[in-house]
Amino acid sequence: MEKVRVSAVSYTNTLPFIYGLQHSPVISQIELSLDVPSSCAHKLIHNEADLGIVPVAALLEIPQAEVVSDYCLGASGAVNSVFIFSEKPIEDIESLRLDGQSRTSNGLAQILLRDYWNLEVQVVKEGKADAYVEIGDRTFGKQYAHPYAYDLSWYWQKLTGLPFAFAAWVANKPLEVSFIESFNGALAYGLTQRDVLINQLPKRLDFDYRQYLMESIDYRYDEGKKKAVTEFLRLMKTLHREPINP
Numbered sequence: 001m002e003k004v005r006v007s008a009v010s011y012t013n014t015l016p017f018i019y020g021l022q023h024s025p026v027i028s029q030i031e032l033s034l035d036v037p038s039s040c041a042h043k044l045i046h047n048e049a050d051l052g053i054v055p056v057a058a059l060l061e062i063p064q065a066e067v068v069s070d071y072c073l074g075a076s077g078a079v080n081s082v083f084i085f086s087e088k089p090i091e092d093i094e095s096l097r098l099d100g101q102s103r104t105s106n107g108l109a110q111i112l113l114r115d116y117w118n119l120e121v122q123v124v125k126e127g128k129a130d131a132y133v134e135i136g137d138r139t140f141g142k143q144y145a146h147p148y149a150y151d152l153s154w155y156w157q158k159l160t161g162l163p164f165a166f167a168a169w170v171a172n173k174p175l176e177v178s179f180i181e182s183f184n185g186a187l188a189y190g191l192t193q194r195d196v197l198i199n200q201l202p203k204r205l206d207f208d209y210r211q212y213l214m215e216s217i218d219y220r221y222d223e224g225k226k227k228a229v230t231e232f233l234r235l236m237k238t239l240h241r242e243p244i245n246p
């Protein structure tokens with residue numbers, strides 16, 4: 001049987017899933033690549049991968065997209081790795097730079113600026129701006145390095161009362177049910193091994209890996225997160241602008 005091409009996010013938040021896959025028999029059925037989220041999306045959209053943990057914003061563009069797992073990269077409140085960083089209060093910003101590695105958070109930031117803060121802000125992909133979106137490991141410990149740091153899933157919860165899912169396991173073609181079952185089993189196993197994994201990570205004074213992987217990231221793709229994704233995609237369609245990171 002041909003191997004299933006799997007694209008997984010290359011950040012710390014995905015390590016429990018990678019651990020589970022690498023310690024399960026399903027590893028022999030897949031060809032695993034680690035990519036930044038915007039590349040995971042690109043690979044699923046252009047059929048360079050069959051399955052991936054992709055930014056939910058890309059669900060609007062992936063042909064035959066189907067969420068195939070009960071697990072995601074989500075948060076119930078603050079996530080501690082998805083921010084708008086700014087030198088001035090958000091009410092005073094006139095421009096925002098997006099993160100080239102993100103799809104979902106780039107959209108989320110624009111939704112929150114419009115619907116939570118009621119601001120009209122010029123959005124740029126690169127260059128100078130009053131504030132910027134940043135996701136993933138690059139944000140670790142950074143929230144104290146800027147005068148203002150806004151945790152986006154925290155404000156999403158304030159806006160909607162919902163948790164959030166940044167990325168979900170999505171296939172772009174029908175996959176065998178037995179494979180999906182083994183794959184999900186491996187993801188679930190990885191989540192049970194977080195303690196082992198955390199003990200292998202380097203110690204950092206400015207970032208608590210244990211809290212991040214055990215509490216801040218909420219891996220369950222449950223009813224609340226599904227509702228959040230539906231609402232998020234609805235709002236994404238109302239953003240009148242060019243595609244984010246085409």
Ligand SMILES: C=C(O[C@@H]1C=C(C(=O)O)C=C[C@H]1O)C(=O)O
Nearest residue numbers: 037055081102103104105136166
């Ligand atoms: C929580 C996070 O969620 C991420 C944010 C994503 C996005 O903005 O498109 C996609 C995948 C996740 O890795 C993070 O990376 O810090």
